[in-house]
Amino acid sequence: MHNEDLLRPVTGADDLIAPLAELNTADAVEYLNAQDREDATAVLAALPQPRAVKILEQPELRDASALVAALPPELAAALLGQMADDRATDIFHELDAAQREALLWRLGTDARLSIQKLMRYPPHTAGALMTTEFVAVPADWTVARTLQYVREVERSRETVYAIYLLDPRTRQLEQVVTMRRLITGLPETPIMEVAQVNPPIAVDPMLDQEEVARLIRRHDLLAIPVVDAGGHVLGIVTVDDILDTLIAESTEDVQKFGGVEALDKPYMHIGFGEMIRKRAGWLSVLFLGEMLTASAMQHFEDELSKAVVLTLFIPLIMSSGGNSGSQATSLLIRSLALRELRLRDWWKVALRELPTGMVLGAILGLLAIIRIAVWQNTGLYDYGAHWKMVALTIGAALVGIVTFGSLSGSMLPFVLQRLGFDPASASAPFVATLVDVTGLVIYFSIAAAILSGTLL
Amino acid sequence: MHNEDLLRPVTGADDLIAPLAELNTADAVEYLNAQDREDATAVLAALPQPRAVKILEQPELRDASALVAALPPELAAALLGQMADDRATDIFHELDAAQREALLWRLGTDARLSIQKLMRYPPHTAGALMTTEFVAVPADWTVARTLQYVREVERSRETVYAIYLLDPRTRQLEQVVTMRRLITGLPETPIMEVAQVNPPIAVDPMLDQEEVARLIRRHDLLAIPVVDAGGHVLGIVTVDDILDTLIAESTEDVQKFGGVEALDKPYMHIGFGEMIRKRAGWLSVLFLGEMLTASAMQHFEDELSKAVVLTLFIPLIMSSGGNSGSQATSLLIRSLALRELRLRDWWKVALRELPTGMVLGAILGLLAIIRIAVWQNTGLYDYGAHWKMVALTIGAALVGIVTFGSLSGSMLPFVLQRLGFDPASASAPFVATLVDVTGLVIYFSIAAAILSGTLL
Structure with a gap:
């Protein structure tokens, strides 16, 4: 069978490719993405080869490897041989071993050798990204x-x-x-x-x-x-x-920062099971870490039963620590990624975050004290006879926790980089969890110091 | 004074520019970034003009407008006139009005007209980004x-x-x-x-x-x-x-998602006051929102004092809602930015997040029930006579809160886009705050339903 035969229109081929006549390559890709796999394969097979090659070369084409696998092997090999070798390699990477072998040996020697060479480089490296067509x-x-x-x-x-x-x-x-x-x-x-x-x-x-x-x-x-x-x-x-x-990296960074494994596929194209797997892993790990808050709370059970008023502010205080931590982490992730800062600069950052965290904590602490004073004095709520001491406790705890949040949030990306991980693996939920447990300990320690002898 | 005079080496000029002899443009920029402003200006003035122009054209050069402003006006105008007009425009944008006028009128007519034209376009538009040198x-x-x-x-x-x-x-x-x-x-x-x-x-x-x-x-x-x-x-x-x-957009997206106003300058180049302003704003807004948790808790004060055991799990339950919400938000922000999803697809996403959230909540709920059963049965902690009911309450609350977190976290970017905001303004701390208040209400309502007559 010669390649020319494959260009011979099959029944209905003209109808199939008619909608693409007026479309540029990017729009043709979008059109194919909207078809089911069978139709998309039929369209690709019916198109003139140079057009089909151009379409297959677009990284936006969905499931390109599945489409190629569904084509007659002779045609698939002919198209792959004409494609830019870096894109052809991407498609080969996604084929299963049997399909890969079958197609590889149908390619011309040049194309086969360059694709085999490119396939040896691990993903995300210059070698995997390069083309030999220069x-x-x-x-x-x-x-x-x-x-x-x-x-x-x-x-x-x-x-x-x-x-x-x-x-x-x-x-x-x-x-x-x-x-x-x-x-x-x-x-x-x-x-x-x-x-x-x-x-x-x-x-x-x-x-x-x-x-x-x-x-x-x-x-x-x-x-x-x-x-x-x-x-x-x-x-x-x-x-x-x-x-x-x-x-792709920027999508990955946002998803990782949100605490999800990178999806590498559009949201609506992820199966239900895969979606659960990508999210349940981190969610469960964070949950197990967060269980330490329950242990911390159990430890302070006496204080809790004596002063229920302290309980009221737990969510407020803890979330402030997490929020300030997530701010600091997001700033440092980017600074490290853009090489504005190096690993050795960690102490400069720590020296900045310490006063920054204290000022931010003082601002929130002041807001909290005002809130308590207003509620108390207008009779909206009664925080008890020692309400001034309670307000002081909350204010002081906020300074401590926001400082701790800013400091640990900013150091986390450095620690990850030092350990050989991508600093961008630091996620907002991870920082929040880190800060929550320590935050509770800070809160109850400050409460014990200030309120001992009165409420506690 | 003719431009040629400006090229005449001033005393010590050779020494000044000697370190740059071997450097390519990018490295020269890095070298200048490490100098203080006075030295950097002196180096720029001593360099041959074509070299200085190339350096000034790099967006990585820090405080380029301040350097230009510090140069003798004749030289500054000569360099700006030779620069790519889009970069020259960027520099003009950052000059103050007086400096701008002084330099604009020293430019040749062509350069002046094209820069004035480019300056009319609002930032972040094609017009502001374009060059007229095609x-x-x-x-x-x-x-x-x-x-x-x-x-x-x-x-x-x-x-x-x-x-x-x-x-x-x-x-x-x-x-x-x-x-x-x-x-x-x-x-x-x-x-x-x-x-x-x-x-x-x-x-x-x-x-x-x-x-x-x-x-x-x-x-x-x-x-x-x-x-x-x-x-x-x-x-x-x-x-x-x-x-x-x-x-720049990807830096902005990560910073916004972390709950900071976009910095548009490297971390170490932001003054202390500016850093506080960029962070305190959102932090305070979130804090005020989070104060509603204190109000919610006050509302459930009776339940709290009757069943301190419920308090122990508040941080755990609330953080799970925030984490699942931040996961969903990060996924949807990118899907909307990449146009994988449109505003009208919101209901498809809601229909996916509902079962996803329920399964994720069930996984965490199961983990919590196992944790309580193990602690109870090994004697690590005594959750009281009704521990099975407590465990059931925690498990059910997690299903409810994680479902609510996933659902509201995924809908938030759609709501923001609908209201004309950038969906990427949805931040992890914002989602967490949104979910925290509702999460408490869900928790105590489920507790009231399950535990009424026993603990409550």
Whole structure:
């Protein structure tokens, strides 16, 4: 069976692809996402191959691997072979082993080798993100020869705007020339003369994708070369891969901060069981941690039964500790992610959070004292004969707990980074739980100190 | 005084700029960020102007406007005039009115007009983000003529990789041609023949920058044209502006979710007073809201004094509601931001969160019942004669509160969007506060129903 046969319209194929005639690629992807799998597969099979390839290359296409697996194997292999190799690799990653083998051996040798190479890199690394479809020429070529070469290979390259110049003998990366410099050069100029002067910025294939994004952004690049230890270019990471990465990372960060395992799929596309699993894990861990509050409360049972009035303010006081902690954590997570602060700066942060927490605690403490005084004096509620001491207790406890919350909330991302975790794994619920237990102990200790002899 | 005089090294200028000799632009920015303002200004003044311009164009340079203001006005104007107009505009925005006037009138007419035009657009819009330094040619030119024109203007354009083709008569945007298609075209081909076929994707200058980022990403563009109502190109937004925007938005989202006003400056560069203001506002609002818990508790004072055992579990139960709420909110914030869900989908989400919350609540409820049974039976703590009823109360309350938390946490971003706010303004502390008050009422109502006649 030849590939041409696959282009022959099957019955009804024209009807199937008619709605896509007027759509650009992004809209076509959206159209397919709205179809069920069978229809979407039929549309892909009926489309001209170059169009189908473009659609399959969009990371926004849902369940691309399932669609590919449902196509006739010959067609699937033909499409995968024409796709950008980094996207084809993404799809291969999601296929099961049997499907993967069946398709891999139907690919041409070049495509197969580059996909097999890319599949070896762990996810979230420069190696996993890169494409091998870049332009590299010997550094002793002229501008004219390079331009002619770019014209010939343009169709099969992900970008031609950065051209990598290799040592003609060792094939090591020597320099980078941008297309804009290239087209302004005189035809017979040696290409090294129009290249940039600074040494090229390159990354190791094992570098984390967040770090790759940071470098691309820092140096305003359209692509960054990935080189091995010997200085040979393995591939390039382009800025549009980085955009997708940044969006995905930012979703992950918000979800993690909310205390959920990263979903990596749209909300409505997660099965019920999977949704429960992604949420129940952390929720249960936090719950078990929070059980310590019950133990702490049991410990202060005497105080509780003697002074029920103290109970009234437990939720208020505890939530303030959690809130100030979650503020501090959110600030520090981003500062560490953006490299505004390093691990060694922890003490500078601690020295800032200590007075910040005290002032914030004093503000809330004052609000609480006013609240109690107003309720007491207007007769809205009677906090008892020792209401002034009670108000003082609440105020002092708020200073202590908000300070503790700010301090531990700000230190948590540092501790996580020190232990080798992503600082962004610090979640608001985690901070709240951390602060709650200690908060109760602070509250009752201050109460014991102030109220002993009167209420307690 | 001529500009050339400003390049004449002042005493010690060589020493000042010596450390920058080996540094690329990004590293030079980092070096300047580490200097105090006076030294940084002196370095900028001593550098060759093209180098100083490149450094000032980096958004990572801190307090760029203060540095510019501290330079001799002639030099400041010379540098601003050579900068990309979008970055120069950013700097003008941060100058005070007097400095702005003084510098604006020292600029050349072209630079002044384009900066004045850009300053009219509100922040965070396509208009505020765009540069007017793009390449546009009449649509009836040939490939050769266009390439020749690009070579001539290349130096003064932010990107030359997207070329905008205008109707020769009306100057309206007709089509876009990419540099890679241009260089592969034969010299005498009309340029419209190598242009893309789909209508060009363009945006209104008032479009929000998040939406611009979404379009650039969706269509894998290097730049997007900004057009007025008449179809004339006002400027373009490039992908590196979008990268910076995405990073800033993602910082803002995490900070807002943590319950802080967005900082828009690195943590260590915020003054103490400003830090307190950015945090105290939300913290106080949440505190006032949380005061309702004290009122709720006062309402249930009888129950509390009769059954101190109920008090022990208040922190545990309330935090579970807050945690499940913050999980749901974080999921929905991102789904709405990524347009995976629309406002009209709220009921689909509600129908998912209801059973999800019930199952999650049942899991936690079971954990709580096991905890109470174990403590009771091993003699670690005595929950009294009615311990089974107490355990049942806690378990049932958890189902109710976690369900309520998931439901209200997931609906909050929808409500905010409906009211015209950014759904990302929903913060974890806000959700927790929302759930805390209702959670207490749910807890005591269930307690009253189950324990009435025994403990209560």
